[in-house]
Amino acid sequence: DTGxxxxxxxxxxxxxxxxxxxxxPISEHNRLYWYRQTLGQGPxxxxxxxxxxxxxxxxxxxxxxxxxRPKGSFSTLEIQRTExxxxxxxxxxxxxxxxxxxQPQHFGDGTRLSIL
Amino acid sequence: xxxxxxxxxxxxxxxxENLVLxxxxxxxxxxxLQWFRQDPGKGLTSLLLIQSSQREQTSGRxxxxxxxxxxxxxxxxxxxxxxxxxxxxxxxxPSNAGNMLxxxxxxxxxxxx
Numbered sequence: 001d002t003g004x005x006x007x008x009x010x011x012x013x014x015x016x017x018x019x020x021x022x023x024x025p026i027s028e029h030n031r032l033y034w035y036r037q038t039l040g041q042g043p044x045x046x047x048x049x050x051x052x053x054x055x056x057x058x059x060x061x062x063x064x065x066x067x068x069r070p071k072g073s074f075s076t077l078e079i080q081r082t083e084x085x086x087x088x089x090x091x092x093x094x095x096x097x098x099x100x101x102x103q104p105q106h107f108g109d110g111t112r113l114s115i116l
Numbered sequence: 117x118x119x120x121x122x123x124x125x126x127x128x129x130x131x132x133e134n135l136v137l138x139x140x141x142x143x144x145x146x147x148x149l150q151w152f153r154q155d156p157g158k159g160l161t162s163l164l165l166i167q168s169s170q171r172e173q174t175s176g177r178x179x180x181x182x183x184x185x186x187x188x189x190x191x192x193x194x195x196x197x198x199x200x201x202x203x204x205x206x207x208x209x210p211s212n213a214g215n216m217l218x219x220x221x222x223x224x225x226x227x228x229x
């Protein structure tokens with residue numbers, strides 16, 4: 001079990017640029033989640049996948065945001081035309097499914113996005 | 117809409133002290149409640165998960181309790197150590213639908229040697 005892996009750990013970009021983050025979940029986990037965390041706050045849910053299907057999306061996920069999980073393994077989160085307010089830590093988590101909602105979510109170390 | 121609140125926002129205690137962190141939630145229709153630890157610049161580490169049918173869970177020096185009817189959970193840390201210094205977050209999973217955790221704002225704990 002190598003844990004949830006996120007890449008890059010830190011991204012600095014200018015306002016208006018597009019950015020893409022990658023998440024590799026724990027290998028046997030079929031659920032994958034994206035959260036956003038701003039400084040001093042708890043994480044806020046963005047979206048979640050079961051296998052390759054995107055099943056839930058938060059209202060926080062504006063049309064500038066898109067997430068994919070094409071083969072049900074790794075996932076990408078893209079932000080287009082970044083804005084200052086997008087500066088945050090983007091956290092990925094994964095869990096088992098199979099009818100058990102009491103499986104804990106395991107988190108990666110996140111990607112910190114800084115918009116100049 | 118579920119709201120989760122954690123009090124206090126920050127706590128500083130001397131080493132060896134027993135302490136309690138509080139978490140309250142507005143909607144008692146939860147499937148489970150999870151406690152996490154977050155070190156600076158890092159992701160979240162799951163500490164304890166309490167199912168809605170349970171009253172408490174224990175792991176080592178940690179004990180988490182859940183009272184759904186009053187909308188409260190507590191995390192008890194016994195014999196605190198400097199290595200316990202971190203932010204502690206609680207999160208509720210709704211029972212009606214969805215798999216999104218709703219988090220509190222966290223309690224920043226500092227244990228002084």
